Amino acid sequence: MKVFGFGAQDADKELTPLVFDRKDPRAGEVAFKVTYCGVCHSDLHQVRNDWKNTKYPCIPGHEVVGEVTEVGEGVTRFKKGDTIGVGCMVNSCMECEKCHDNVENYCQGPIGFTGTYNGPGKKEDQNTYGGYSSHMVVREEFGIKVPKGYDPKYVGPVLCAGITVYSPMKHWNVGKNTTLGVAGVGGLGHMAIKLGKALGAKVVALTRSEGKKDKLLNMGADEVIISENKDDMKAAAQSIDVLINTIPVPHDINPYVNLMKPDGSIVIVGNLINFENVVPAPLVVNRISIAGSLIGGIKETQEVLDICAEHDISPDIKMVKMQQINDVLDTLEKGNDSDFRHVIDMQSLHD
Ligand code: NDP
Ligand code: ZN
Known part of the structure; x- marks a missing residue:
């Protein structure tokens, strides 16, 4: 499928619009239209190559929520029309001791977990693209269910x-x-x-x-x-x-x-x-x-979203458009931000 996104081509470059392809959902995978994506300071580190491991083009975004458009064969946890959340991981080996203990974030498999963007881990020749994009595809085990009544615009920041x-x-x-x-x-x-x-x-x-x-x-x-x-x-x-x-x-x-x-x-x-x-x-x-400590496993990520819904906890967010992303990253870089979390309303990529 053809996808619209925003990404950086190099550490000293601004994010610009990009068009790229994603595979249609295969067995066990879920495709969704991204509705909101939070902006994490890690997005800035990754774009600027602060950790010396960035793959370009870098299309960030790991505080993602959207609406399921299609499910692959055998998917049981989601159906078309559901709200789905995706945090920092989209895959892991699912076989090692850590994955069995529900801490895929510490996956000990050959390449570790696959980040929602800049993944999979040690594989130099592959790159994943994150939620600063119109559509995504995720393995169903890595999708987070959004509790009924919890406003989707608050979901992303809970997931990272x-x-x-x-x-x-x-x-x-x-x-x-x-x-x-x-x-x-x-x-x-x-x-x-x-x-x-x-x-x-x-x-x-x-x-x-x-x-x-x-x-x-x-x-x-x-x-x-x-x-x-x-x-x-x-x-x-x-x-x-x-x-x-x-x-x-x-x-x-x-x-x-x-x-x-x-x-x-x-x-x-x-x-x-x-x-x-x-x-x-x-x-x-x-x-x-x-x-x-590094993020959290999928089970615990579901738990914290459920707790937020139960206790009526929501992040303090400022809604921005995708086209404002470079200004938002500048604000984070300067470290004098008085807004706690920016969330991109992805509607502007769907119009
Ligand atoms: P934000 O930019 O939203 O917040 C960071 C806060 O740190 C600022 O609001 C400010 O708080 C303070 N700060 C900023 N710059 C400076 C500075 N130069 N000196 C001292 N304090 C400063 O970032 P996030 O909360 O999104 O992320 C914070 C960090 O956590 C990032 O490095 C990010 O990559 C990392 N991270 C790590 C994860 C993990 O798994 N370990 C997962 C997600 C993020 P104040 O104004 O109150 O001083
Ligand atoms: Zn983050």
Whole structure:
């Protein structure tokens, strides 16, 4: 099928309109018309080749929702007309221990999981194209069912931003007796505040942006600390059990280590590039861990969307047109965004 999309041809190029082919749905696959797609900071990293693994053309988008147009032979989970969500993965080996444990995001198969775009993993000669496009095809096991009554425009951000913060919360047992810290409050961070509250935690938001303070308190944060205010950071020493760090760039992590209670864990989800000068002594004397976490499995992704529907949790979104994408990416790059998540209304690609 002929598909319209927006993608980058190189790291220093803007996204431009592209036309390409996708295979019609084969057995076990579902084709759908994309209706909305969230814009994740990872889209920017991937377009700019920050992780040195980008395949071009790079057609991003892994916070996708749409309407099923056709199903391949044997598909049982979806039918024409259904709403379907697709997050960061479209395939995995489905045979390894991790896939059997429903954590396909840590697939140990020969090429790992297949990313919704820039996949499959280590296969240099193949490329997947994401949700900045008019139509997609996915293996039915990787489609997420959208609960009745949950507005499709909110679905996308739950499938990456939401799951990426929810999965570590579950893994590190965030709940009623936990103080959860959230460092950097954009797409991922604001979902961490909302989901942390849903799990019963006390939530402390750490932001550079004084202007976000009231919004974060309204969202449910119990406290907001301006991370650049050294006195406030000192006053919060040893107060946090689990800190989800979503800051997308290399930064000094030592001030965050000082916020941790003994046995606390800092979970890195944002910066994949490096941390310089991590001072080990405060980690050692208080048995503090620095860990990392990558998105979440399909089962857990369905779980977090169901929880959002049940608890009436939705991301704070700003709707944009596909043609505005380069401006949106510029805003994310500058890091001074006061909107928490941009969502592309794909209607403009269907007109
Ligand atoms: P956003 O751009 O929406 O939010 C990032 C937030 O970090 C900003 O709102 C800002 O918060 C803060 N920030 C931005 N720039 C800087 C800077 N230069 N120095 C310090 N703080 C900064 O990004 P997302 O939430 O979409 O993604 C965050 C990161 O998580 C990205 O690196 C992304 O690639 C990664 N990611 C990782 C995943 C995983 O599986 N591990 C999955 C999805 C995304 P404030 O104004 O509050 O300071
Ligand atoms: Zn993402």
